[in-house]
Amino acid sequence: MALQQIDPVSENDEMAECIDNCFEAAQACEWCATACIREGDEDMARCIELCRDVADTTTLHARMMARDSDYSSDLAETCAELCEACADECEQHDADHCQTCADVVRECAETCRDMASA
Template identity: 55%
Template sequence: MHQQHQELLAALNACVAACEHCASACLQEEHVQMMARCISLDRDCSDVCALTARLVARGSEHAAHLLRECAEICQACADECGQHQHEHCQQCAEACRRCAEACRQGLAA
């Protein structure tokens, strides 16, 4: 597999893990209702990243379409998580930013 694909897959999988962890941690926060959008975006982002990783790994002709969507949702999730001071949100925001950039680079290749 191409080195660039390996780096993209690593970013996608790291984002899945960060989003899943963030959503679970948000559910444990005292004011969970205030975290509703964060949790929702975490779940959506995780699902889209996982699907994108599968399509990239198999060389699907539809991977490019998913990469565009993935970059968009990763950026939205990063923006939302970045507004919260919880460490899990900050870590998720960073993973999402890295993934969005990796998706954009994947499209440019």
């Protein structure tokens, strides 16, 4: 049986896009945080912290949307705020991984904000 036949999210394009963006943001943030750690620059501490927070929060938000939780819209607002804070921080750094992460989490923030108001 195909997932689309049993998945209530598959009928909601906006939610499906947000789930995809959340998982992509988590991946970008994990990659960015790891790269920052490996660089060993103490100025990257805030970037690492925010990236790790976003990775955890976006993953949880995606899982809650997938199970159609009544609380996912509440988490969507927090997720959007964290993504925006992370993007603001990443944009301050010249590293390619930070710039890429900023772009990805900004897109995630937008779709999470849409889900919060849905």
